[in-house]
Amino acid sequence: MLEQLKEACGVFAAQDFTNKPVFPYIYWGLRSQNHRGHQSHGFLTYDGTFHSQKGLDLVPKVKKEEIQKWLTELPGSVGLGHVRYSTSGGTDYESLVKSTQPIMEKRGEKQIAIAFNGNVVNTPDIIKEIQEETPNFRFNYDAELISRKLLRQTKDGDLASSVKRCMKEIEGAFSVAGMTEKGELFAFRDPQGIRPLCCGCSKNGTTCAVSSETVGLDINSFDFNFEVNPGELVVAKKDGFERKQLCPGERHALCAFEFAYFARPDSRLGNRYVYEVREEFGRNFAWEYPETTSKVDIIMSMPETGNDAAYGYHELTGIRWERASRRHRYVAERAFILLSDQRYNTIDRKINIVDHKLAGKNVAVVDDSIVRGDTTKVVVTKLRKMGAKKVYLFITFPRIIGPCFYGVDMATYRELIGSQHDAEEIAEIVGADAVNYQSVDGLVKATGLDKQNLCLGCITGKYPTPLAQKLADEMKERFENGYSEKGRIYESSVK
Ligand code: SF4
Structure with missing residues (x-):
């Protein structure tokens, strides 16, 4: 997708039981997951006291001569890291700096640090509860709702009972990695397991790690051991992870968009490589749209999330997959310096399309999703100018008809072209000859998971x-009755 849809977040945590510093593992774990969050990054390590480094933007490159400085500033054999895109709180400079994770919270003797991926849906309820104890508490971002809740006294007074209470009382998506004041590393996942979280260890078993995606383990040459179960708490121990199933969860619900867009293709989700699922998405196009397929001369993809599906489509149909679009490899900015009359040239800053490959051809363009549709329109216009005879869009993620409450930047019906128009109308709006969406059943089958588990x-x-369903229904009704929407509704009554 060439639109700037923002991802959730990424976490990585590690503990070494031979007292080796873990900062290098966390650093690489985050670098491999920077696609999950661009706005800020943070490290937090522990060697008897906590040490932290935070910054805005991507995880920085560390120059050779700076390595020792980083290791000195972030000592310790246990630590956490986080890359963030904000789905709660303010997005001005000050708010972003303030809300950069991992965060630390203290209550009496107890201290806790967490990094989390997801989004709290029942924000006002949790704030109210916190304000009963701390009247001057003001909400900044949802990580602090989780950390405050973890620090509240429970009857048993242990970590497991605090985590269990979080799982029962917080609604939303939360994959959390954390540390106690004793340097104990733990991780847990909400009872639906909406965002991914996995665990692994070094080959000799002396270092344990927690990562949003398996690529965080791979880059450190760690073995992938298991995905944290929805409703499960894991604690790193000398001989591996101690696992406790605290909440059974009525249903598992891994975000289906992870397969189409967020996760890296070389990550494993639900025991399948994401790229294999995407190839299957592409094969589905051939089965679901035989008539359009019979007219296609060449297949091209919008790099990079469309590549694997384009390959699957090509593999099954034998139609040439022309690698006619390439991303500018070292151009990573998300806001381009443009003169005002170059507004539509942002596509050129991102990808380069080889025009003579398209001239006079019926082109199938494989992309992962359409959210707002404005960028798709620009791409189609460009392809036509380059001489494409027909432009058929093949979209691997089904038509997005509603907002997300679980950590993806789609907060309102208004911003979603698919909430107001069907595929035929969208084709007309963006100027394509057809928009062929993946079916929901095709998507589910390709993931290899049960529909109930997505x-x-x-x-x-x-x-x-339940609350997300209620909010979605209320928002839809209001939208259909012409009321304007106010962005993140789950924060709208927050004081
Ligand atoms: S609503 Fe969509 S984007 Fe959000 S978690 Fe569910 S599948 Fe993922």
């Missing part, structure tokens, strides 16, 4: 948690 909220209107 979140399909934004493409079916059926959300896996």
